[in-house]
Amino acid sequence: MTNRIKSAHHVSGFESIFKCPICDSSMSVYELQSLVCANNHTYDFSKQGYINMLSHSIKTKYGNDLFEARRKLIAEGHFFEPLSSAIAQIIKEQKNPAFILDTGCGEGSHLSSICDTVSADLGNPITGVGIDISKEGILAAAKNYTNKVWLVADLAKMPFQDEQFDIILNILSPSNYAEFKRLLKDDGLVIKVVPQTDYLKELREVVYDEPEKQAYSNADTVDLFKENFQMISTSRIRYTIDLDKPFIHALVRMTPLTWATPEEKLKDFLDKDSAEITVDLEVLIGKKVN
Template sequence: MLQENKRIMSVNYISNYESMFACPICHKSMKVLESKSLICSNYHTFDFAKQGYINFTSHLVKTKYGKELFEARRKLITDGDFYEPLSQAITKIINEQFVKTNETISILDTGCGEGSHLSNICDIINSDFFKGVVGIGIDLSKEGIMDASKNYTNKIWVVSDLANTPFKSKQFDVILNILSPSNYAEFNRLMKSDGVVIKVVPQSGYLKKLREHLFTKPEKQNYTNVDTIEKFNKSFQFVDTLRLSYTRSLNKSLIEWLVQMTPLTWTATKERVESFLNKDSAQITVDLEILIGKQTI
């Protein structure tokens, strides 16, 4: 009964924004049908899951991003406040970009995972800046979207390929891309003419103590995102860039969540991972570059 109520709540919420959707198969407009599906004029039909999300993929896509990873990431973000300065920085950017409007802002989080970044950002905007906001999270991982829909209501959660999203063109004021792969052609299509894309990439100090503990080779301990930043700047009209760097003190529980969350452990030896897990505390640096762009003229 609880899951059925969650599905109905999601259907009712999405009904308010069904005009944003376009069929990923034929690109026709879509409508909510009988409180259970989104359907286009060519009768391509996508059902609401019992948790409230919609799966627009035509086949099962397996990824390494599983249930335990997403649960650990959510705990690290919500209980550990690991990325709280990032959420505050992003909401400040959004407020500065749309300071003259009191209308509802539409935010699409691409590669949203289990949805905690989007939920936190929307909550801050609603409480601090008094703007209405509709938040939509999209990810190819069904596990991530399922976790998001279980934990965060009054959002739209979608399983979809980023190269073929189920939305009409020019629907979003803000496109977020936080520590996740991008599709700049799709971002440009989806963004409103006065919209903004905010991409977050790791910088040289990001999780450096963890990388130094897990790996011995310098190329694993250090990396650069120069190519990623150059590609971003070529794809969008440059607005601004912000370097965000801070250190978090992690207790044993937070260390466990960090290790479960990060893909860094996938290529590390079991011994080095366990050695880090055995620590009682750790000082971990979060070092990020926030890139802000608009459509090229």
């Protein structure tokens, strides 16, 4: 069975969660080929199994190289494993967390790891849906993780009916809180992950000369989250991880921190045989305000 057919079969089991991004009407899977709305707007399953639901193509700075590096670091280097474990634990404590949406999912490693852990530990199937505006990211996700739903879509107008998701993940990614509130079930949770002060400090010290840029503040981001959701809890996850040369190169390719940095400035860092890197994150958990 091809990835296209597998994905169409999978999506046909819960096609009622979708709505057309053009006309807002309901959608259904047609002949295991396309997702089609009541007004005949049609979105084909790609051969890799994802669906592109953008009305027009959008260029992003996030290309194949970045997503390959990110997957290497996450899936092979276990760079964010303590974070994934912590999020999985939060989700396992919820009542029947059947539908999880990852907004800005990139190449899908976070969502896949979290869903698989929760599903195995609870003994229940979990439906993981990942969306990203980058076609390259979603293409990589669909190639590597075939038992999830992967969509190229816009966070400003997500192609889902209201109140469909038990959990909305937003990991080191832009947010759209109006859409999050629309899509979240009344008893659902939004889990947002933001950098804390020491996040990638060893790399920041190479990239930035100004001391104020070498540390990171997320105070404005946290305040905005509190304005939109009732804060249930917040926790800090901080650890160091030792990376060898291939993973150091993957880290540099993965992070937008280095995009505007001249190659010669990064040379000494890239030449290291190993480097200890600090991961410092804050996990915000919120629910809808009644």
